[in-house]
Amino acid sequence: xxxxxxxxxxxxxxxxxxxxxxxxxxxxxxxxxxxxxxxxxxxxxxxxxxxxxxxxxxxxxxxxxxxxxxxxxxxxxxxxxxxxxxxxxxxxxxxxxxxxxxxxxxxxxxxxxxxxxxxxxxxxxxxxxxxxxxxxxxxxxxxxxxxxxxxxxxxxxxxxxxxxxxxxxxxxxxxxxxxxxxxxxxxxxxxxxxxxxxxxxxxxxxxxxxxxxxxxxxxxxxxxxxxxxxxxxxxxxxxxxx
Ligand code: FPP
Numbered sequence: 398x399x400x401x402x403x404x405x406x407x408x409x410x411x412x413x414x415x416x417x418x419x420x421x422x423x424x425x426x427x428x429x430x431x432x433x434x435x436x437x438x439x440x441x442x443x444x445x446x447x448x449x450x451x452x453x454x455x456x457x458x459x460x461x462x463x464x465x466x467x468x469x470x471x472x473x474x475x476x477x478x479x480x481x482x483x484x485x486x487x488x489x490x491x492x493x494x495x496x497x498x499x500x501x502x503x504x505x506x507x508x509x510x511x512x513x514x515x516x517x518x519x520x521x522x523x524x525x526x527x528x529x530x531x532x533x534x535x536x537x538x539x540x541x542x543x544x545x546x547x548x549x550x551x552x553x554x555x556x557x558x559x560x561x562x563x564x565x566x567x568x569x570x571x572x573x574x575x576x577x578x579x580x581x582x583x584x585x586x587x588x589x590x591x592x593x594x595x596x597x598x599x600x601x602x603x604x605x606x607x608x609x610x611x612x613x614x615x616x617x618x619x620x621x622x623x624x625x626x627x628x629x630x631x632x633x634x635x636x637x638x639x
């Protein structure tokens with residue numbers, strides 16, 4: 398029988414689906430865009446809290462490929478918010494030693510946004526306190542298809558043999574190349590779905606769902622989830638330790 402050592406309950410990566418901005422605004426009779434604005438403020442608080450808690454990787458679902466189907470008004474407001482943060486956040490990231498990475502389909506985004514993303518990635522690449530990975534125009538199925546195409550291309554060129562294709566090689570073709578799989582996934586707002594988020598990477602992740610809407614999420618709730626995670630037994634398909 399396998400007995401797991403406590404070492405296996407490592408915690409280096411938290412992924413979050415930040416849901417409920419619209420409902421938060423609606424409850425207050427405010428436009429949805431104000432919910433996103435408040436949500437973006439919470440992003441800052443949670444990044445700092447995660448870093449303080451010693452988390453090495455934080456991955457946030459900021460905009461999914463499916464979110465493009467929202468009204469032009471809402472998409473534009475989200476893009477403007479994004480522009481604002483991309484332009485103003487470099488100093489803060491540097492001060493906190495945070496390296497930023499973006500995952501998703503960049504060609505869907507406006508050129509000025511793509512340029513700011515590349516600049517932030519380049520200028521923070523050496524920071525090693527925490528990696529903040531932002532999923533933007535991201536869809537996991539699209540990511541997997543993209544990876545499959547890259548693998549096929551390598552095989553077609555004769556750079557790899559079919560037998561060389563394994564989990565490691567495939568993982569390295571994903572946008573998240575080099576980032577360990579999440580230990581914890583949090584989804585706020587009471588919904589219990591993955592919504593096309595990190596389908597490959599979440600294979601053995603522990604899931605936490607909270608009814609709290611994203612704009613009401615805070616450091617205390619994050620720390621409660623971390624605490625609760627520590628007492629979960631991660632088995633990775635093995636037999637329960639006796
Ligand atoms: C889900 O709430 C949230 C989003 C679609 C976007 C998340 C964005 C932020 C937290 C702001 C920072 C991000 C950017 C791009 C600057 P919802 O709108 O689906 O809420 P609802 O389910 O209550 O309608």
